[in-house]
Amino acid sequence: MEKQTQTSPVDASLSEQNLIWGLLLSMRIEGFQEIEISNGLFHKAFARLLDEHGGQVEQLLGFVPVANPLFGEFPSVNEALDEAHRAGIVGFHNPTYRRMTLELSRESAQRLLGRFGQSSIIYQSLAHSFAEYYSKLTNK
Numbered sequence: 644m645e646k647q648t649q650t651s652p653v654d655a656s657l658s659e660q661n662l663i664w665g666l667l668l669s670m671r672i673e674g675f676q677e678i679e680i681s682n683g684l685f686h687k688a689f690a691r692l693l694d695e696h697g698g699q700v701e702q703l704l705g706f707v708p709v710a711n712p713l714f715g716e717f718p719s720v721n722e723a724l725d726e727a728h729r730a731g732i733v734g735f736h737n738p739t740y741r742r743m744t745l746e747l748s749r750e751s752a753q754r755l756l757g758r759f760g761q762s763s764i765i766y767q768s769l770a771h772s773f774a775e776y777y778s779k780l781t782n783k
Contacts (some may be wrong), residue, residue, distance in 0.1 A: 659708055662700065663723035665759055665766030666773050667732055671745040671752035673774055678733075679781050681741040685724075686716045688777040695776075696769055703765055 670678070678685065690710060693700060697707045710717050724743070727733045732755075733743045747755070756763045 659704060659719045660723040660726060661759065661762075662704060662708075662766070662769075663720055664727055664732065665756065665763065666770045667727060667745060668747070668752040668756040669763075669767045669770030670774055671747055672749050672756065672767070673770065674749075675745055675774065677742050677744050678777070679742050680724075681739075683716060684777065684780050686710070686720060687780055688773055689717060689720055690715070691776040692769060692773045696772060699765065699769065703762065 689708075693707055701707045708717050708719055724733065728735060728743075731746055734746045735743050745752070756766065759766060
C-alpha cells in the first residue's frame with residue numbers, strides 16, 4: 644500500500660529541492676522503485692547530469708549546484724533527499740541505508756509532478772538522462 648505523504652510535498656517554486664524531487668518523481672513514473680545510494684552513486688549520477696545538462700539546470704534554477712570539493716557530494720541534494728523522506732516520497736528501510744525506495748505509486752508521482760506546471764516537462768527530460776547515467780553506474 645502506498646505511503647501517504649506527510650506534508651504537501653511540492654510547491655511550484657523553482658528550487659534545488661524541487662529539482663531533486665522532480666527527478667525522483669519522474670524516475671518513479673519511469674518505473675524505478677528503488678535507488679541504490681551507497682558509494683555516492685546518486686551524487687555521481689547527479690554530477691554527470693550537471694556536466695551534460697548544466698545549461699538546462701541553470702536556466703531552470705538560475706544557478707548550477709556545486710559539489711563539496713572534498714567529498715564530491717552535493718549538500719543540497721542530501722537536504723532534498725532528507726526532506727523527501729520526511730514528506731513520504733522516499734523511504735530508507737534497510738539498516739545500512741544503501742538503498743532508498745520511491746514510496747509513491749506512479750499515479751501519485753504523476754499527480755505531484757503536475758504541480759510543477761511547465762517545469763515538469765524539463766524535470767522529466769532531466770530524469771530520463773539521470774536514470775541513464777545512474778543505470779550505467781550501477782550496471783542495471
